[in-house]
Amino acid sequence: MRRHLLSAADLDLADATLILDTAELIDTALAGREVKKLPTLRGRTVVNLFFEDSTRTRISFELAAKRLSADVINFAAKGSSVSKGESLKDTALTLEAMGADAIVCRHSASGAPHRLAEWVQGSVINAGDGTHEHPTQALLDAYTIRRRLGRLDGVRVAIVGDVLHSRVARSNVVLLDTLGAHVTLVAPPTLLPVGVESWPAEISYDLDAVLPKAEVVMMLRVQQERMNASYFPSVREYSRRYGLDARRMAAMSDEAIVMHPGPMNRGMEIAAEVADSVRSTIVEQVSNGLSVRMAVLYLLLGGASTSEAGVA
Amino acid sequence: MTSAAWLIRGVRPYGEQAVDLLLRDGLIADAGHDLKAVDAQILDAGGLIALPGLVDLHTHLREPGREDAETVETGSRAAALGGYTAVHAMANTDPVADTAGVVEQVWRLGRDAGLVDVAPVGAVTVGLGGTRLAELGAMADSPARVRVFSDDGVCVADPALMRRALEYVKAFDGVIAQHAEEPRLTQNAQMHEGVLSARLGLAGWPSVAEEAIIARDVLLAAHVGSRLHVCHLSTRGSAAILARAKADGIPVTCEVTPHHLLLTDECVTGYDPLFKVNPPLRTAEDVDALRAGLAEGTIDAVATDHAPHAMEDKECEWAMARPGMLGLQQALSVAVEAMICTGLLDWRGLADRMSIRPARIGQLDDHGQPLETGRPANLTLIDPDARTVVTPAELASRARNTPYARRELPARVVATFLRGIPTVLDGKAQR
Numbered sequence: 001m002r003r004h005l006l007s008a009a010d011l012d013l014a015d016a017t018l019i020l021d022t023a024e025l026i027d028t029a030l031a032g033r034e035v036k037k038l039p040t041l042r043g044r045t046v047v048n049l050f051f052e053d054s055t056r057t058r059i060s061f062e063l064a065a066k067r068l069s070a071d072v073i074n075f076a077a078k079g080s081s082v083s084k085g086e087s088l089k090d091t092a093l094t095l096e097a098m099g100a101d102a103i104v105c106r107h108s109a110s111g112a113p114h115r116l117a118e119w120v121q122g123s124v125i126n127a128g129d130g131t132h133e134h135p136t137q138a139l140l141d142a143y144t145i146r147r148r149l150g151r152l153d154g155v156r157v158a159i160v161g162d163v164l165h166s167r168v169a170r171s172n173v174v175l176l177d178t179l180g181a182h183v184t185l186v187a188p189p190t191l192l193p194v195g196v197e198s199w200p201a202e203i204s205y206d207l208d209a210v211l212p213k214a215e216v217v218m219m220l221r222v223q224q225e226r227m228n229a230s231y232f233p234s235v236r237e238y239s240r241r242y243g244l245d246a247r248r249m250a251a252m253s254d255e256a257i258v259m260h261p262g263p264m265n266r267g268m269e270i271a272a273e274v275a276d277s278v279r280s281t282i283v284e285q286v287s288n289g290l291s292v293r294m295a296v297l298y299l300l301l302g303g304a305s306t307s308e309a310g311v312a
Numbered sequence: 313m314t315s316a317a318w319l320i321r322g323v324r325p326y327g328e329q330a331v332d333l334l335l336r337d338g339l340i341a342d343a344g345h346d347l348k349a350v351d352a353q354i355l356d357a358g359g360l361i362a363l364p365g366l367v368d369l370h371t372h373l374r375e376p377g378r379e380d381a382e383t384v385e386t387g388s389r390a391a392a393l394g395g396y397t398a399v400h401a402m403a404n405t406d407p408v409a410d411t412a413g414v415v416e417q418v419w420r421l422g423r424d425a426g427l428v429d430v431a432p433v434g435a436v437t438v439g440l441g442g443t444r445l446a447e448l449g450a451m452a453d454s455p456a457r458v459r460v461f462s463d464d465g466v467c468v469a470d471p472a473l474m475r476r477a478l479e480y481v482k483a484f485d486g487v488i489a490q491h492a493e494e495p496r497l498t499q500n501a502q503m504h505e506g507v508l509s510a511r512l513g514l515a516g517w518p519s520v521a522e523e524a525i526i527a528r529d530v531l532l533a534a535h536v537g538s539r540l541h542v543c544h545l546s547t548r549g550s551a552a553i554l555a556r557a558k559a560d561g562i563p564v565t566c567e568v569t570p571h572h573l574l575l576t577d578e579c580v581t582g583y584d585p586l587f588k589v590n591p592p593l594r595t596a597e598d599v600d601a602l603r604a605g606l607a608e609g610t611i612d613a614v615a616t617d618h619a620p621h622a623m624e625d626k627e628c629e630w631a632m633a634r635p636g637m638l639g640l641q642q643a644l645s646v647a648v649e650a651m652i653c654t655g656l657l658d659w660r661g662l663a664d665r666m667s668i669r670p671a672r673i674g675q676l677d678d679h680g681q682p683l684e685t686g687r688p689a690n691l692t693l694i695d696p697d698a699r700t701v702v703t704p705a706e707l708a709s710r711a712r713n714t715p716y717a718r719r720e721l722p723a724r725v726v727a728t729f730l731r732g733i734p735t736v737l738d739g740k741a742q743r
Contacts, residue, residue: 089627109629110502110513111583130631132513170513194518195510 001299004117004124008135008174016178020143022295023288030067038294040302041070047100049091049116050127051077051107056262056286057127057137061104064293068302073100088112092119102301105129123300131165136296137261138171140289142179144281145216147288148257153180158210159201160186160242161220161269162231164193168261169220173201186210188242190231207242211251218259219244219270235268245271249279257281317341318732319349323357323693325683327659333362335689338731343685355737357693360726363663365397365690366644367670367679369489369567370464370543370615372636373399373430375421376414377406381711382620384421384430390618390640390708392427392735395692395725398671398679399428399618399640403435404465410435410446412454419456426743427735431674434458436477436488440466445477452484459675462489464543465590467525469495474529478538487565487673489541490529492550493591497521502631504577504592512580514630517592519547526550530557530564541673542566544617546591548601555610565673567615568602570639570646571715575599579715585626585633586715589619592635599650606665607656613670616643620711638714641707644694645721652696653722659696678731689732698724708741 001015011019030036046065050058058074065072075095088107095103102123105113110130117124128134146152157176163169163185176183177200184202185192196203204210211217222238232238239245244258249271252258258270258279266272275282317336324330332347333340342349368391374382384401391399401418403409409418415432422430434451438444440463451458461481468474468490477488498521503509505516526542530553533540545551545568557564571589576596579587587593605611619636626633647666651657657665671680681687702716728736735742 087624087627088629107629109631112629114583115629130513131515167513170511193510194505194516195507198507198510 003300005135005296005300006113006117006124006126007133008138008171008178010135011175011178013178016139016142016175019139019292019295019299020146022299023143023291026294026298027291037067037069039069040298041065041068044070044101044301045073045099046070046102046104046297047073047075047095049075049095049103049105051112052128054106054128057106060286060289061127061293064290065297068294068297070297088115089119092116096120096122102297125296125300128167130167132167133171134167135171135175136289136293137168138175139296140285140292141172141218141259141261142175143292144259144285144288145257148281149215149255152176155181155215156184156213157181157216157218158184158186158214159218159220160207160244162191162222162226163187163196163220164191165223165226166220172218173199177201184210184214186242188232188238207248208251211248212253214252215256216259217244217252217256221261221263222265222269239268243269243271244274246273249274249277252279259285261285317349317352318355318729318734319347319352320355320357320362320693323360323362325362326663327361327696330358333683335729335732338689340683340685340687340689343683355727359695359697360693361659361696362683362691362693363395363659364667364680364683365692365728365730366395366666367674367676368396368399368616368618368640368643369460369613369670369674371399371401371618371640372404372620373401373418374405374620376417378622381622382709384418385425385427386708386710387618387620387640388422388425388427388430389741392728392730393708393725393739393741394640394642395644395694395728396428396640397690397692397728397730398431398676400431400433400460400674402464403433403462404440408435408439409433410438412447412450415451415456415458416454427741428730429676429679431460431676432456432458433464433489434461436461436463436468437473442466442468442470442473445473445480448481448486449484452486459484459486460489460541461486462491462543464489464491467491467493467495469525471528471532475532475536478533478540479536482538485675487539487541489543490525491543492522492525492529494521494524497524502588503580504594506577506595508577508580512583514580519549519594522547522591523549523553526553530554530562533564534560534562538563540564544569544572544591544615545602545611546572546594546598548598551601551605551611555605558610565612565669567613568606568611569617570614570643570650571637572602573599573606573614573650574646575715583630585628585630586637586713588630588633588635589637590635603650603654603656606651607661612665612673614643614647614666615670616640620709621713622711626713636713638707638709638711641709642702642714642716642721644725645700645723646716648696648723649721689729691729692725693727695724695726696722698722700724
């Protein structure tokens with residue numbers, strides 16, 4: 001594996017499979033234990049560098065690092081020197097000087113973790129950068145699919161919604177392709193990027209046509225700020241054409257699952273009865289996120305094979 | 313002004329037959345074989361090529377306002393080292409060059425530096441605000457004699473205002489240089505919109521945002537019978553629109569930057585803002601079309617869009633970085649790489665696109681003149697066989713934001729003469 005995890009494209013099939021297998025080992029090791037903690041990263045320092053509000057991703061990484069016995073520092077842009085105008089580079093050098101072994105970075109600017117990786121010696125993990133990528137989300141989604149369906153190779157996945165602005169979609173398209181799944185992107189044409197035809201995915205504007213064949217339906221969150229920017233005429237029309245409600249869920253095959261990276265707009269892209277149905281993996285995704293992030297931290301920081309492999 | 317005479321021995325004008333050139337009293341006093349001049353300093357220019365001093369239609373000198381990034385003096389030095397004898401200083405300074413006072417200040421700073429002729433460009437609208445015409449006539453009548461007007465950095469997007477500007481400058485034979493960018497199509501735009509922007513998750517700057525404005529402006533210029541100049545063409549479609557406009561006899565000229573002749577959007581992959589520029593780096597097909605247009609002459613000029621930026625404005629996240637890159641010192645080498653090494657232009661053609669036509673568009677009568685007896689001694693001497701690795705720390709600009717760091721480029725400027733006085737000798741600035 002490489003030193004950093006900046007993009008799902010940094011992972012080949014062997015790397016991705018190793019992460020998923022490691023997550024499974026961690027899950028097995030911790031199952032039924034009273035003290036859910038491993039000593040693996042004792043003495044290592046993990047910094048959560050969050051320039052964007054994200055409670056769920058931050059606490060997931062925080063808990064993952066703590067369960068591996070690492071020292072964790074939460075560095076939020078608000079209330080820190082960053083809000084006083086300190087540059088990303090100065091922040092990076094400061095964290096470097098404090099001996100951060102890994103920096104988990106969430107940033108509103110696409111590519112910010114790439115810049116960070118040029119300035120620090122430690123590992124940089126992209127925890128979501130702008131509209132670019134969110135690789136650990138894709139890993140936890142893949143892990144969830146594998147646990148539910150027993151395989152990834154050949155699985156038909158529909159990713160539905162605001163692909164244009166979604167880092168979750170970008171990482172999933174890349175990773176699922178690496179893992180052998182077949183992806184169909186479903187969205188109104190306004191929410192697909194120019195150039196999407198070069199992605200390893202099929203494109204459809206018609207959710208009803210895609211649903212019966214899909215084994216996984218991954219719904220994307222529609223951000224509030226898109227709703228009044230003429231990407232679609234109205235929330236109601238979007239919901240009618242691209243929302244997953246009970247009627248549409250009935251058209252899915254029996255074993256098909258419904259995923260959502262959260263936080264959800266209930267009643268918008270996903271109806272409450274779908275989110276709360278047995279098909280829904282939404283709560284599992286959260287707990288799987290913890291295992292997968294533990295696996296990533298372990299492999300980047302503590303895994304014998306990585307330290308031997310050295311710098312990517 | 314009297315100055316020492318210079319006898320340049322064995323130089324090849326436009327890369328053709330070697331001759332001697334005698335420079336005296338600001339002019340080319342004689343051109344021929346085995347010239348003698350006892351009072352002249354001798355410059356042995358065997359193997360060197362002489363071109364008329366280069367003329368840049370598009371330079372950001374940052375003074376007044378951002379003297380931490382560049383000054384008229386440091387930018388002038390970079391220009392002289394790049395083979396230039398005249399540059400047009402863009403108006404987007406702070407304060408904006410939208411009054412006779414500011415353009416005169418910039419012009420005087422240029423004269424004081426004495427390395428190149430600095431021709432200020434006047435803003436089209438007050439404060440580049442795009443709503444009210446600046447006092448174009450006052451700038452034209454000032455000692456700076458402004459003839460090129462541009463809101464460069466932003467587009468004169470309002471079609472009615474653009475029409476009025478095109479019409480108004482006819483009174484003093486001015487030209488509007490348009491930064492073609494439809495603002496509604498480029499809100500928050502970060503890079504060329506295409507396969508790569510989709511993958512990198514950066515908001516796209518679509519080609520059509522440039523082409524739509526150029527098409528509109530060409531039609532406006534034809535309608536009111538005014539001259540239009542289009543800044544930094546970047547797309548294949550723009551080149552096609554301008555080729556068509558010229559074929560139709562519309563009085564339009566245009567320029568392309570060195571970086572749009574060499575670099576592509578692939579450079580953005582690592583998110584290094586050194587490659588962030590406006591208009592953005594485009595695709596290889598666009599580069600090919602721009603080279604072809606420049607070779608055919610439907611694109612008139614190479615113009616640097618030299619845009620110095622302080623380190624902190626580039627050592628940051630892509631979206632937070634300012635757009636623009638240094639150009640003056642490497643422009644000739646990049647043009648040689650893109651146009652001469654590829655056989656698309658010869659040296660005479662390059663002189664036409666980098667000196668003669670830009671001087672004509674900017675109405676700088678002393679520049680872009682033939683290398684012959686009686687003409688102003690504005691010229692540059694080039695070693696065509698040298699290859700140089702670009703080292704940012706060695707550049708004359710105050711800023712360091714070159715996209716060519718560590719790149720090896722062909723051709724080196726050995727000497728530059730401004731009205732017979734050497735501003736550069738042996739590759740070193742003389743003041």
